[in-house]
Amino acid sequence: MKILIVGAGEVGFHIASHLARENKDVVIIDKDPAAIRHVSDNIDVQVVNGSGSSPVILEESGIKEAEILLAVTDSDETNLVACLVANLISPSTKKIARIRHADYDKYNEIFREHAPHIDTLINPEVEVVKTINRLIKVPCAVEVEEFSDGRVKFVGIHLDKSARLAGVRLSDIYAVTGKQSPLISAVVRDEELIIPRGNHRLKAGDLIYFISEKDRLVESLSIFDKHIEPIDRVMIIGGGSIGFRLATLLEKDSVYTKIIEKNPDRCTELAEKLNKAVVLHGDGSNQELLRAENVRNMDVVVTLTNDEQTNILTSLLAKRMGAPKIITKISKFSYFPLMSMIGLEQVVSPRLSAINTIIQHIRRGKVLSAKSIKDEQAEIMEAVALETSDIVGKPIKEISIPEGTLVTGIIRNDTVIIPTGESVIEPGDRIIIFAKRQAIPKIEKILAVKLEYF
Numbered sequence: 001m002k003i004l005i006v007g008a009g010e011v012g013f014h015i016a017s018h019l020a021r022e023n024k025d026v027v028i029i030d031k032d033p034a035a036i037r038h039v040s041d042n043i044d045v046q047v048v049n050g051s052g053s054s055p056v057i058l059e060e061s062g063i064k065e066a067e068i069l070l071a072v073t074d075s076d077e078t079n080l081v082a083c084l085v086a087n088l089i090s091p092s093t094k095k096i097a098r099i100r101h102a103d104y105d106k107y108n109e110i111f112r113e114h115a116p117h118i119d120t121l122i123n124p125e126v127e128v129v130k131t132i133n134r135l136i137k138v139p140c141a142v143e144v145e146e147f148s149d150g151r152v153k154f155v156g157i158h159l160d161k162s163a164r165l166a167g168v169r170l171s172d173i174y175a176v177t178g179k180q181s182p183l184i185s186a187v188v189r190d191e192e193l194i195i196p197r198g199n200h201r202l203k204a205g206d207l208i209y210f211i212s213e214k215d216r217l218v219e220s221l222s223i224f225d226k227h228i229e230p231i232d233r234v235m236i237i238g239g240g241s242i243g244f245r246l247a248t249l250l251e252k253d254s255v256y257t258k259i260i261e262k263n264p265d266r267c268t269e270l271a272e273k274l275n276k277a278v279v280l281h282g283d284g285s286n287q288e289l290l291r292a293e294n295v296r297n298m299d300v301v302v303t304l305t306n307d308e309q310t311n312i313l314t315s316l317l318a319k320r321m322g323a324p325k326i327i328t329k330i331s332k333f334s335y336f337p338l339m340s341m342i343g344l345e346q347v348v349s350p351r352l353s354a355i356n357t358i359i360q361h362i363r364r365g366k367v368l369s370a371k372s373i374k375d376e377q378a379e380i381m382e383a384v385a386l387e388t389s390d391i392v393g394k395p396i397k398e399i400s401i402p403e404g405t406l407v408t409g410i411i412r413n414d415t416v417i418i419p420t421g422e423s424v425i426e427p428g429d430r431i432i433i434f435a436k437r438q439a440i441p442k443i444e445k446i447l448a449v450k451l452e453y454f
Helices: 010-020 031-041 055-060 074-087 100-115 124-136 170-177 214-223 242-254 264-273 287-291 308-320 332-342 350-363 435-446
Strands: 002-006 025-030 047-051 069-070 096-100 120-122 143-147 150-159 182-187 192-194 207-213 233-239 256-261 276-281 300-303 327-330 346-348 367-373 378-384 404-410 415-417 432-434
Touching: 002 010, 002 074, 010 025, 010 031, 010 350, 025 327, 031 047, 055 207, 069 074, 069 350, 096 300, 096 350, 096 432, 120 350, 124 143, 124 242, 124 300, 124 327, 124 346, 143 367, 150 214, 150 332, 182 404, 207 214, 214 415, 233 308, 233 346, 242 264, 256 264, 264 276, 287 308, 300 308, 308 327, 308 332, 346 350, 350 367, 378 435, 404 435, 432 435
Parallel strands: 002 025, 002 069, 025 047, 069 096, 096 120, 233 256, 233 300, 256 276, 300 327, 327 346
Antiparallel strands: 143 150, 150 207, 182 192, 182 207, 367 378, 378 432, 404 415, 404 432
16 A cells, blocks of 8 residues: 655654554655655655645655555645645545644535545544543543444543452452453553453553443443543633634533633633633633632643643643643643653643544545554554455354454444454444554455455
8 A cells, every 4th residue: 555645744754654664655745854854764664855735746756656645734725735736646546634724614524525636634623622522521531432423432541559450350350340341452551552361460550441332331430440420610721723622512511611811812702702611811820820710629621722831731730739630732742651650641632633533544444433542552443344354254253363453342233242252243244443553454454355365
């Protein structure tokens, strides 16, 4: 598979790195020589110095042989033009554009229907707000993903020292709790991701990923001594476009919302656009202001300013002042490994949200959604089981699934099945697969063609 990436910023660099590890043929284009050098020095991909919206550059880069063009520069206009020009030269190439400005929101459907030069529009801000909203609804989790239109939840939680499952083998969970354990897909310990077996012993501090039906989520969490408390009060630090999008969503859910914003003109604009949210002019990193606005009585504090250092420091301050749950927005991927070390577990990134959305569109087969897990050590994806694949028609235990892979869910019509080794996948089933990074190329072959390829 050949993929052209227009834009060598953080998103382009990260996607190129991700695809290069899977031995895909990647060409990255950027007119900034420094950005191109950075890619060339760190990733084994082809690089082209030039404008990704230039027909000459696109032809030289091999657009006619490319299956996918990803336009992910910081300019919406450049991304749109790159897709337009690529379509003129190579109509069969799938075009994906990252679009960030809110002005395009209400035109997304029009683009899909009437703009053949763009196959998919991805708005990182929309995606990150969805991520934040999922975390708000399951405040005890550090990661929440949804599949099958929300009917299946993929949840990551930390096992507390006081939890009754600390030190317990997976095979003994029922004996300890009296409840059937949800399917545990992975355990992360000391930054290493493990797909556990029945004799695996859980430890306090483990990051545990499990699959649960939506209707059984409360029960599944209780097994790990976690509980969902109702969220009634949210404080947003930063009234930019993401803060506004989140406040609008929370208003629809009747959640009491406060926004603290430094720019007085933006405060006026927010107050005019929002119906119920309280808009305050001030510095969200000011301790006295946070105390005056009862930050400790908020259910959730979300830091969404355009400065990630401010977000980190404000999050730490709010946590120290007693706020029970903090969600922090950052952009630099290099910061991610540091966040849990300083006590900030719920971290979101518009760039990472965009990358996860892009991943599903570059997977072979009928992949409906895909998410990277824990520093890209693994991926969980939802796909349609093809009738021609050897993955259908026999018990899962008899299928030669690649090592480091689990079939974690089957959705058949309106029924959600948490599979066992005896479960049989039928053609047309939506299946949820958890796979370590090394197994993903083989999983793509399973989803695209018959299993006999490997």
